[in-house]
Amino acid sequence: MELLTSLAALLAFAIVCLSGCAAGASAGPGGYKPDFSHSAGVIYDRGRPIAKIKGFRLKSVVLAPGEEALIEEWDVSWRGGKGKVTTVDEVLVRKDKPSALEVLIKGHSAGGHYSSITKITVTYSRSLDSYLYEVVSTLVKEKLLREGWDTYSKANLVSPPSECCRLKFKAPHGDKWKCCVYRDRDGKLVKIPFHYLMTPDKDRLYFPRKDALVGYFGDPEGANPVVEFIDAAGLNSYGHISASLGELYLGRLYNNVLGHCSDKLGIRYRLCRYDGKRSALIVKAGRVRKYTEEEKEEYARPRFEPDKTCDFEEAIDLAKTDRAGYWEVFGDIFDAEWCNDVAHSGGRSLKCAGESKSSRCYWELALHTKGYPVLEKGKGYRVTAYVKTKAPDGKGASLECIKLKGGAAFKSQPITGTTGWKKLVVDIPASSETTGLQIRLLHEGKGVSYFDDVRFAGVR
C-alpha cells in the first residue's frame, strides 16, 4: 500500500515535478529547453502542437521535439469490463513553469461503482532527448460490486476494468518498427517479431511490478516508443500486446472469478521514445519465444508475396519479423489441409475436400495481413492457379477474385470431375481506382481439390 499512499499524496498536493521533470530541469546551456503551453485542448511545446486532449484520450502524441507524432491515440482510461470508467468528470491542465505541464483527468464508471484519477505530467528528458509523459493513475472502488442484492448471480457482477492504458501507433501494422520488446518477470528482454498472426507470444505477457518496459523498437531513424513502468500497485500487471496490429494494451490480472479487486489500484508509468542506439541494444538483447513442435504446426500458415509465384512450400516465419501475407481456410474447415504429398510444384499444395454436394470450403488470402495484391488504377491483371480434382459431384473447383473496393467478383471456369493438373484463369479488367484484391481457392461439392502455384501479374 506504500505506493497508494504516495499516489494519494501526489494527487492531493498536486506535486508538479516527478523524476522526469527533474531531468528536464537539468538541461544545461546548449541543451534543449522546452516551453510547454496549453490552449483549447491542445498541448504545445514552443508553439508546436505535441498532443490533443479528448476526454480520456490523447491524440497525435509527439514523443520528441521536432518529430512527427508516433502515437495516433493514447487512451489512459480504465477500460474493459462492466466497471469501465467511461464518464469524464473533469479535465484540468496546469502549468507552473515552462518545463512542465500537468493534465489531470477525473472520471467514473456507469453506476458509479468505480472512479479514477489520472495525472499526466509532461516534461523533457535531456538524457533521452525525449518528452516524458509520466502517468500516475488510480482506480478506486466506490461501492459494492453488485448491481443489486435481489439476484446474486455472476450476471450482476460489476467487474473491475481490465486495462489501464491503450496505445495505438501511427505507423500502420508496425511497418516502422522491427519488433516489440518487453522485460518479463525474470528481468529478461523478450522479443516479439512482427507478423500478422496472433500467436501466444503476443498475449498475456507478465511484467515485473517495477522497472518493466515495453516498446516498439528497431526504427532506423531512432523513433521508438516505449512505456517504462515505475510501479504498479495491486495490478499484477500483464500487458496484453497486440503487436502486429500496431496497438499495445496494458492490463491487469483478474484475481478470481468474482472479479474482486483491492479498494484501490494504482499504476505509475511513463511514455517516451528511445533513440536508435539504445533501441539497437534492446533489439540485440531480446530473445524470441521458442515454439514447441506442436505450436509450430498449429500456427503454420502458407505464406504469400504478391510478386512471387505462391507455391505453398513455405510458412510464415514465427521467429522473425515476416510481413508476408498468408492463407487461411474457411467454410467446412475440417475438410481442408496444407497437403504434403500432392503437388504441382515442390512437395506441397493446399487441399480442400467435401462430403456432400452442398459442401463448400476455400483457402483465402487473409486480408488483415495486408499482404494481398493491389490493383493499380488503369491496369488489368491476370490471376492463375493450378488445380487437380477428384470431384465426382458438385460445382467443382474454381479460383475466385474479389475487389476490396466495390466488391466486384471474378470467378474462373470451374473444374469438375477427376482431372490431372489444370490451369485456372481469372482476368481482371483495369479499374478506375487503386484497390486490394482478395483471392480464394474454392472447392464446392463432394470430392477433393488440390491447389498450387498461384500467380498474380499485371497485363498490358
Ligand SMILES: [Ca+2]
Ligand atoms: Ca507446391
